[in-house]
Amino acid sequence: MSEVKEKIVSTVDAGTTREVVVRLRDLYKSFGDNKVLNGFNMVLHKGENLVVMGKSGSGKSVMIKCLVGLMSPDSGIVEVLGKNIVTMDQEDLDELRSDIGFLFQGSALYDSMTVRENLEFPMRRHKGRFKGVNDTLPLVREALENVGLAHTMDLMPEELSGGMKRRVALARAIILKPKLILYDEPTSGLDPITAKEIIGLMRSIQKKYGTSALIITHDVDCARVISERMVLLVDGINYAEGTYEELVAATDPKINAFFKK
Numbered sequence: 435m436s437e438v439k440e441k442i443v444s445t446v447d448a449g450t451t452r453e454v455v456v457r458l459r460d461l462y463k464s465f466g467d468n469k470v471l472n473g474f475n476m477v478l479h480k481g482e483n484l485v486v487m488g489k490s491g492s493g494k495s496v497m498i499k500c501l502v503g504l505m506s507p508d509s510g511i512v513e514v515l516g517k518n519i520v521t522m523d524q525e526d527l528d529e530l531r532s533d534i535g536f537l538f539q540g541s542a543l544y545d546s547m548t549v550r551e552n553l554e555f556p557m558r559r560h561k562g563r564f565k566g567v568n569d570t571l572p573l574v575r576e577a578l579e580n581v582g583l584a585h586t587m588d589l590m591p592e593e594l595s596g597g598m599k600r601r602v603a604l605a606r607a608i609i610l611k612p613k614l615i616l617y618d619e620p621t622s623g624l625d626p627i628t629a630k631e632i633i634g635l636m637r638s639i640q641k642k643y644g645t646s647a648l649i650i651t652h653d654v655d656c657a658r659v660i661s662e663r664m665v666l667l668v669d670g671i672n673y674a675e676g677t678y679e680e681l682v683a684a685t686d687p688k689i690n691a692f693f694k695k
């Protein structure tokens with residue numbers, strides 16, 4: 435275990451007053467002999483941008499799936515917005531997910547729907563939350579204005595560039611004003627300038643709405659700019675935690691490997 439982790443974990447355990455939005459404790463998940471999560475721990479505080487890095491196949495997606503209840507851990511605690519995910523029924527899970535925004539790899543817009551219809555989609559899924567909303571237009575417009583794309587409302591996804599699609603996907607992720615946003619590789623496949631724009635938007639959204647964000651990325655520049663704190667997932671555990679600067683300065687070779695260009 436690295437010095438960095440011991441230092442930071444002790445600060446967190448020493449009774450921080452920040453509200454906890456996600457708590458994963460002693461998470462284990464195996465597939466046959468493949469032990470993917472081996473006692474993983476993580477805490478995300480309210481309003482925080484937490485970056486999780488791990489090499490390909492290290493279990494980041496498995497961790498996220500456990501976090502949103504798409505996969506059950508073999509053991510361990512998964513608390514999201516004060517609720518225990520592991521014991522929840524489907525109805526409660528659906529309700530909880532209306533408080534979570536997702537921006538997953540590749541934007542995943544529906545090609546046969548306009549931008550506006552793509553944005554309305556989460557509202558249709560979580561009808562209960564929008565009972566009193568007859569006119570979705572103001573919400574769609576506000577979400578698109580946040581990403582500078584209000585003029586694209588009636589366009590089809592094929593009429594947008596890759597960077598614009600990612601921004602629309604970001605607008606869709608925030609339209610429900612989620613308390614928590616999960617970003618899975620938000621800058622993958624984008625050129626450095628567009629990636630920078632997306633990171634800028636992620637930051638301004640967090641500032642405007644006070645959203646908590648968990649960001650999974652391989653992009654060291656993205657991690658440097660966006661993270662307040664980082665967790666490195668290695669060998670199924672939270673191998674190291676700290677700020678970007680603390681982790682870059684660490685001497686442990688397994689930590690260094692993440693920051694080599």
Ligand SMILES: Nc1ncnc2c1ncn2[C@@H]1O[C@H](COP(=O)(O)OP(=O)(O)OP(=O)(O)O)[C@@H](O)[C@H]1O
Pocket residue numbers: 465468470488489490491492493494495496497
């Ligand atoms: N449903 C499943 N059944 C069996 N094995 C699985 C399943 N889901 C994931 N795994 C295994 O768990 C390990 C971790 O996979 P995971 O997708 O979480 O990695 P990752 O860190 O997200 O990788 P990447 O960065 O490439 O997306 C891999 O060895 C994978 O084969």
